[in-house]
Amino acid sequence: MRRRVVITGCGVVTAAGTELEPFWRNIMAGTCFIGPVRHFSCPGMDPLTGTEVELPEADASTENARGGRCGQLTLAAARRALDHAGLRAGSPASEGGGVVVGTTLGEERQVGELDDRWPASGADSIDPGFFSRSDNHRLATLVAARHGLGGPTVVSATACSSGNAAIAWAYELVSSGGADLMLAIGADALTRSIYTGFLRMGALSKSICHPFDRRLDGVTFGEGAGALVLEEAEHARRRGATLHAELAGYGLSNDAHHITAPDPNGEGTVAAIRQALATSGTALGEVDYVSAHGTGTPYNDVAETKAMKAVFAERAAKVPMSSIKSMLGHTNGAASAIEAVACTLALRHQAVPPTANLTEPHPDCDLDYVPLRGRPMPVGTCLNLSAGFGGFNVCTVLKRAP
Amino acid sequence: MSAARSDGAVVPPVAVTGASVLTPLGDSPSTLFAALLARRTAVVPLADLGGAAGAAIADFEATRYANVRGLRLYNQPTRLAICAAKLALADSGVEAAGLPKEQVGVILASTFGHLETLIEYDRSLVTVGPQRTNPALMPLAIPSAPGAAIALAFGAKAFSVTLSDGGASSLDALGLGAALVGGGRAKACVVVGAFSACRDLVLAAGRAGLLAQASDYRVFDRRRSGLAFCEAAAAVVLERPEDARARGGRPRALLGGQASTFASDPGRLAPSLGRACEKALRAAGVTPAEVDLVCSGASGSRPGDAAEAHAIADVLGGAAARVPVSAPKANLGDSWDASGLVQAVSAMSAMESGKAPPIVGLEDAEVPGPNYLLEEASLAVHHALVTSISHDGACSALVLSRPHG
Numbered sequence: 001m002r003r004r005v006v007i008t009g010c011g012v013v014t015a016a017g018t019e020l021e022p023f024w025r026n027i028m029a030g031t032c033f034i035g036p037v038r039h040f041s042c043p044g045m046d047p048l049t050g051t052e053v054e055l056p057e058a059d060a061s062t063e064n065a066r067g068g069r070c071g072q073l074t075l076a077a078a079r080r081a082l083d084h085a086g087l088r089a090g091s092p093a094s095e096g097g098g099v100v101v102g103t104t105l106g107e108e109r110q111v112g113e114l115d116d117r118w119p120a121s122g123a124d125s126i127d128p129g130f131f132s133r134s135d136n137h138r139l140a141t142l143v144a145a146r147h148g149l150g151g152p153t154v155v156s157a158t159a160c161s162s163g164n165a166a167i168a169w170a171y172e173l174v175s176s177g178g179a180d181l182m183l184a185i186g187a188d189a190l191t192r193s194i195y196t197g198f199l200r201m202g203a204l205s206k207s208i209c210h211p212f213d214r215r216l217d218g219v220t221f222g223e224g225a226g227a228l229v230l231e232e233a234e235h236a237r238r239r240g241a242t243l244h245a246e247l248a249g250y251g252l253s254n255d256a257h258h259i260t261a262p263d264p265n266g267e268g269t270v271a272a273i274r275q276a277l278a279t280s281g282t283a284l285g286e287v288d289y290v291s292a293h294g295t296g297t298p299y300n301d302v303a304e305t306k307a308m309k310a311v312f313a314e315r316a317a318k319v320p321m322s323s324i325k326s327m328l329g330h331t332n333g334a335a336s337a338i339e340a341v342a343c344t345l346a347l348r349h350q351a352v353p354p355t356a357n358l359t360e361p362h363p364d365c366d367l368d369y370v371p372l373r374g375r376p377m378p379v380g381t382c383l384n385l386s387a388g389f390g391g392f393n394v395c396t397v398l399k400r401a402p
Numbered sequence: 403m404s405a406a407r408s409d410g411a412v413v414p415p416v417a418v419t420g421a422s423v424l425t426p427l428g429d430s431p432s433t434l435f436a437a438l439l440a441r442r443t444a445v446v447p448l449a450d451l452g453g454a455a456g457a458a459i460a461d462f463e464a465t466r467y468a469n470v471r472g473l474r475l476y477n478q479p480t481r482l483a484i485c486a487a488k489l490a491l492a493d494s495g496v497e498a499a500g501l502p503k504e505q506v507g508v509i510l511a512s513t514f515g516h517l518e519t520l521i522e523y524d525r526s527l528v529t530v531g532p533q534r535t536n537p538a539l540m541p542l543a544i545p546s547a548p549g550a551a552i553a554l555a556f557g558a559k560a561f562s563v564t565l566s567d568g569g570a571s572s573l574d575a576l577g578l579g580a581a582l583v584g585g586g587r588a589k590a591c592v593v594v595g596a597f598s599a600c601r602d603l604v605l606a607a608g609r610a611g612l613l614a615q616a617s618d619y620r621v622f623d624r625r626r627s628g629l630a631f632c633e634a635a636a637a638v639v640l641e642r643p644e645d646a647r648a649r650g651g652r653p654r655a656l657l658g659g660q661a662s663t664f665a666s667d668p669g670r671l672a673p674s675l676g677r678a679c680e681k682a683l684r685a686a687g688v689t690p691a692e693v694d695l696v697c698s699g700a701s702g703s704r705p706g707d708a709a710e711a712h713a714i715a716d717v718l719g720g721a722a723a724r725v726p727v728s729a730p731k732a733n734l735g736d737s738w739d740a741s742g743l744v745q746a747v748s749a750m751s752a753m754e755s756g757k758a759p760p761i762v763g764l765e766d767a768e769v770p771g772p773n774y775l776l777e778e779a780s781l782a783v784h785h786a787l788v789t790s791i792s793h794d795g796a797c798s799a800l801v802l803s804r805p806h807g
Contacts, residue, residue, distance in 0.1 A: 051412065098664070103761065106545055111521055134514070137568040145665045145666035157566055193543055194540075197537065252560070254560070389541060390546055391550060392563075
């Protein structure tokens with residue numbers, strides 16, 4: 001017998017805001033935060049286009065920065081979600097809790113800092129601290145140590161669906177009884193390998209990303225983190241927590257098609273959606289909104305549109321689907337966690353966020369992508385789609401709180 | 403048999419139907435186990451590291467084990483993982499049974515599996531500039547890349563998930579694999595862990611004082627002085643027992659419970675691992691008195707080994723003096739992401755052979771209480787407890803049981 005899992009806290013640190021209300025207001029207005037990158041550089045490629053997070057002073061402390069930029073973003077989102085859930089470090093409710101962090105790149109900048117010293121110093125540039133700094137598991141233990149979490153500390157990597165994968169594993173632990181409370185986080189910082197790699201593969205937008213638009217020509221990257229507190233429903237009720245939404249289930253698949261390119265027909269996405277619907281007991285007609293992966297690449301956006309049609313058939317065009325990456329850029333492993341927070345807010349506010357930069361749909365993208373501005377509407381069930389380099393597909397299902 | 407989880411929820415156990423290892427002491431569970439029984443050790447001084455301890459597989463040639471397209475593009479941990487997965491799938495009979503690809507999943511334990519490629523790619527950005535880097539390297543330089551390569555190699559379409567939990571990775575991966583298979587998300591799941599320390603990582607660990615001198619390497623001993631990295635991979639195939647039997651497969655062990663905990667303070671490691679053991683035993687429906695063997699993750703770490711010993715003694719209580727404790731890292735060194743799987747496979751070998759290997763090099767145990775195996779033992783193993791502690795405080799425990807009938 002599965003236990004019901006509810007979302008009792010959310011946190012985001014994004015270019016669109018580092019608190020829930022401004023974040024929601026900004027994305028509903030369709031404000032695009034993509035612009036010149038000021039605090040991160042990439043040799044031979046500057047100026048970069050993307051999004052960056054302006055962290056408040058409390059989150060940008062030296063102590064938080066010691067973990068690296070990704071750790072800093074992770075800690076900032078975790079604190080917000082735990083505060084939102086009304087949990088204090090070391091409280092009985094949090095002691096048995098754990099954390100799953102999903103990340104595409106982790107502390108990759110630690111490697112960059114070492115390599116910057118390499119031409120001058122060679123092997124002497126390798127300092128003793130590199131061993132633990134290059135260990136991505138640190139992202140989870142930083143959070144657990146800071147907040148007195150004594151349960152599982154897990155870091156999962158499924159490329160750009162890592163945030164959703166973290167949510168799925170946290171859900172699995174709570175629903176099966178392995179833990180009463182789990183913090184699920186997706187986090188990533190801007191890194192030079194992702195910029196240069198996508199440039200060389202021709203997958204980087206020449207301007208800014210335009211998901212589902214005729215001008216779609218590639219990805220624009222960003223940084224950020226999203227966090228959700230997942231809790232067993234009765235555990236949450238007993239401590240008087242506010243139930244913001246229910247996490248009803250998830251679906252997984254792998255394309256096993258190509259090391260970089262997604263399945264062109266979106267078959268893996270179809271499988272993940274169908275499994276998510278089946279395991280959450282959701283009928284097709286119940287789905288009110290789909291948060292798209294929507295990266296702004298022809299590969300993804302056309303395949304995702306095909307997948308929607310394969311699953312929803314004639315109803316596909318009637319289910320609003322949008323991509324907030326049009327405003328935040330693609331924050332890699334953070335993206336689907338941030339998008340899960342957006343779905344939670346959509347359920348709370350009874351409105352769905354838009355796809356910005358969408359003025360003329362791509363000829364192969366003919367669904368309702370909620371162009372330009374958010375839309376008030378009844379929202380009872382959301383699907384949160386994500387896909388990653390290497391064929392990793394994860395879909396989570398969020399519903400109004402029971 | 404059904405297993406009660408910590409809250410009383412009932413979760414059926416999952417069967418292990420195939421296993422493999424690739425280690426410096428053997429490339430099959432039987433050859434490794436024979437080497438452990440024979441007290442052989444793989445730990446030697448690493449070249450040009452001043453005698454620091456380590457172990458590597460001699461003359462590893464991936465094509466001996468797997469004929470997979472693209473193998474030459476992948477780094478050593480990825481090749482090891484693919485080969486271990488291939489061997490475990492073959493051992494289970496899942497490959498021959500021709501399960502639909504949509505019903506086969508992959509869980510990879512890998513914290514550092516991408517690191518060598520990332521360093522190679524990133525260093526080339528600095529040394530030759532972004533326009534002259536090898537674009538084929540970047541997709542292989544992210545932490546999920548080895549998992550993508552394994553899924554691609556076997557056409558595994560149910561899922562591929564990578565867990566990067568340091569030394570606790572592979573026991574956590576077994577827990578996730580069991581949950582996904584038990585929950586019906588795949589008919590079969592290969593859980594694989596692989597580790598091969600790249601040079602930068604070894605240098606950093608050596609400079610951090612984490613590595614023992616090869617001449618001093620030992621576990622649980624009062625004179626232990628640190629770790630020895632060991633290149634290795636291991637894999638198991640998980641299926642629901644009824645699915646395995648339906649295709650003519652043989653459950654070789656049942657995975658009844660797994661649990662993870664964390665302690666940031668080294669002084670709290672023992673109670674933290676103790677909690678993980680207790681949760682895993684409860685989940686498996688096994689009492690401490692029913693445990694027949696502990697396969698410990700003791701690695702030579704000063705805080706880690708002491709915590710393992712205290713936790714084992716505390717959890718087993720009155721049974722501690724009777725239940726034999728083995729520790730394969732004494733022979734192999736620490737294979738990090740693969741280590742929990744190597745221990746699990748060793749425990750399965752003990753179950754099947756009725757023997758348990760001694761802890762090589764242990765002369766003066768620091769913590770009294772546990773029944774450290776100093777000589778090979780003959781015993782009937784119905785339930786084995788497998789433990790692991792990562793260097794950063796993650797603790798994980800797993801219970802394996804002998805199948806009925």
